[in-house]
């Protein structure tokens with residue numbers, strides 16, 4: 264409440280209380296500090312509050328979103344793709360890392376070797392190098408080549424003994440080699456008859472930089488440069504046409520060797536130690552111990568074992584937790600970051616089935632409050648519906664934000680698109696605790712179906728997501744959206760935001776159900792929501 268000034272002689276109207284208020288104090292009381300927002304009466308979600316705007320005196324591009332993923336790992340973009348089998352395999356992880364975030368490869372493969380192979384793919388990735396080119400066998404026909412062209416739209420195709428990348432390079436076949444062949448001879452002309460054989464090919468080697476490769480392509484006027492290893496096996500391909508498309512990714516997450524960073528999920532079962540070894544060998548930067556209830560003796564035992572054997576790298580994200588005490592268990596056991604969220608995910612039914620969990624806003628705030636005091640960053644996991652939710656999670660104290668559903672409908676997510684009713688292009692998205700995911704792989708069956716207990720209790724659902732296009736457009740949109748949020752709040756970095764919030768300078772307000780409705784789209788006959 265404001266104080267009344269004693270001197271009211273200048274007031275024309277003695278009843279005008281407002282004229283004599285201490286406005287500075289009133290401003291201070293306009294809105295809630297974060298402590299007042301989370302007053303313990305009720306758990307709040309991101310949707311339950313707004314952040315107040317501040318003062319803008321800098322352009323939006325000056326907002327720097329660099330952050331800490333773990334004690335030792337820094338990222339330029341605070342975004343992580345979730346370890347779910349419909350979200351993160353190598354393609355997603357590469358795209359996330361190129362944009363400054365990171366992807367966590369899921370653990371629902373039949374073997375740990377397959378999971379480690381996905382990690383290796385990210386580690387071997389070189390910008391501009393096509394690591395999975397469509398190949399063909401010498402015994403295949405021109406007709407087969409035409410089918411590839413029809414499906415993938417190109418014809419500079421390497422010929423290998425196995426017909427796939429990794430096989431011995433035998434030649435290259437381009438449109439020039441087949442243009443003169445009549446259609447009725449397609450099926451009877453083999454690739455061997457038309458290809459440019461290995462002896463006449465210009466090739467590159469593993470240690471070549473992209474720039475060197477492009478220089479060769481330009482000087483020799485070639486369109487494709489196959490890259491081979493010491494045994495003459497094909498490992499990648501460089502296309503001259505990509506030179507024009509070649510993009511700069513200034514935010515990319517690189518490790519000390521200059522390779523993209525990547526994470527992988529593990530569980531706490533018997534084979535976990537084996538998984539840790541294999542994933543560490545593959546060069547994984549961070550392991551995420553994936554569980555809905557992280558405060559268990561299983562997780563703590565594993566965490567201590569890993570920390571003893573691998574004191575620094577891979578770094579360990581432990582979780583999930585939603586209370587301070589749960590976080591303390593894991594931090595005491597050596598966690599390098601804490602993952603927060605129980606039941607807040609779009610596909611989660613944990614709170615309904617297990618009766619356990621916490622509203623995500625409160626969970627993030629409470630755990631962050633404690634973890635900050637221990638110098639441990641937190642990952643806000645689940646419940647991110649829109650770009651503004653990322654800004655809100657960061658404001659509550661999260662250092663990074665993990666997303667499943669928001670990234671699931673993109674090109675880089677595993678799985679094929681299909682057409683749903685009324686012609687909508689869709690991709691599948693499912694909870695890792697859904698019956699569907701549980702039954703998908705042997706490893707997950709082991710994980711969920713305790714031998715003595717064959718009764719399944721699903722904690723997630725199977726869903727579909729609309730086609731969201733490519734991560735290469737979507738993540739830059741999210742990044743810029745968060746920058747705009749920060750600019751409105753009047754802060755230039757995550758540190759500045761969190762200092763403002765925890766110091767009581769950045770204010771909040773609860774949203775009534777009506778305020779939530781008002782904050783969304785309303786009162787329209789119809790509308791089109793194009794976001795970027």
Ligand SMILES: NC(=O)C1=CN([C@@H]2O[C@H](COP(=O)(O)OP(=O)(O)OC[C@H]3O[C@@H](n4cnc5c(N)ncnc54)[C@H](O)[C@@H]3O)[C@@H](O)[C@H]2O)C=CC1
Pocket residue numbers: 346530531532533553554555556561583604605606607608611613644645694695696710711722
């Ligand atoms: N964040 C969230 O809200 C939730 C996430 N999920 C996701 O679903 C997946 C599975 O989560 P959970 O079911 O929590 O997996 P979990 O592996 O932690 O637990 C599954 C079951 O196995 C038991 N268990 C775990 N480790 C054990 C060990 N070493 N020995 C004996 N028993 C053990 C647990 O007590 C539990 O009954 C994860 O990908 C998780 O992220 C599932 C539910 C909620």
Ligand SMILES: O=c1[nH]c(=O)c2[nH+]cn([C@@H]3O[C@H](COP(=O)(O)O)[C@@H](O)[C@H]3O)c2[nH]1
Pocket residue numbers: 345346347555583604606607608609610611612613614644645646647665666667668669693694695696697722723724
């Ligand atoms: O209750 C659950 N049952 C499940 O089957 C399940 N699968 C994933 N997750 C968690 O949800 C997060 C992704 O949430 P969003 O789609 O909201 O981004 C993920 O990052 C997980 O933490 C699950 N939670």
Ligand SMILES: [K+]
Pocket residue numbers: 606607608609610611612
């Ligand atoms: K939910």
